Amino acid sequence: MANWILGLTGGIGAGKTTVSDYLSQQGICVVDADVVAREVVEPGSQGLEAIVSHFGKHILTEEGTLDRQALRAIIFADEDEKNWLNNLLHPMIRAQLLAQLAHADSDYVILSAPLLFENTLDKYCDKTLLVDVPVEVQIARTCARDNAHQQQIEQIIAAQMSRADKRAKADFILDNNQPLEAMQAQLAALHKSFLQLAEANHA
Secondary structure: OOOOEEEEEOOOOOOHHHHHHHHHHOOOEEEEHHHHHHHOOOOOOHHHHHHHHHHOHHHEOOOOOEOHHHHHHHHHHOHHHHHHHHHHHHHHHHHHHHHHHHHOOOOOEEEEOOOOOOOOHHHHOOEEEEEEOOHHHHHHHHHHHHOOOHHHHHHHHHHOOOHHHHHHHOOEEEEOOOOHHHHHHHHHHHHHHHHHHHHHHHO
């Protein structure tokens, strides 16, 4: 396991990827739960085979990949199906994340996960950073980026831990509802702090 792990989280549309991209450019390894979640359901994977066996072939696109929108519609409408899917995928994702964290090699390592607190992944982290914006900004950004319906975005936000609870749990909070230059200055200062914490941990 890497010596010092920063848990990075933020709601949909908060700008978590912008932050992880910046820190990656500083030479920090990023282990991304979103990427791993896609890998465990790629064509030919055990995850995708189990999903097709459970839901049927209509859950696939014409190309044979997972139809995420169709799956999302099912699990938002049916709590039992959502639980079944989580029980299937979460252990696979967790095992892959831990393997990647163990092999990461940089001054500190980022575990980036939108559901860091909800899925108790923060227990693997030394500190946590929340990328924070108001809910109305999340909705506006995501609708513009994904061409999604506002109601669907609101459902996703409602299914996650509240903004207030995330703010209470996080060790550090980055305000991403400010001009890019100001946000990057705040992030650069945080990066410096994380390097110092990691170095102190190695001492």
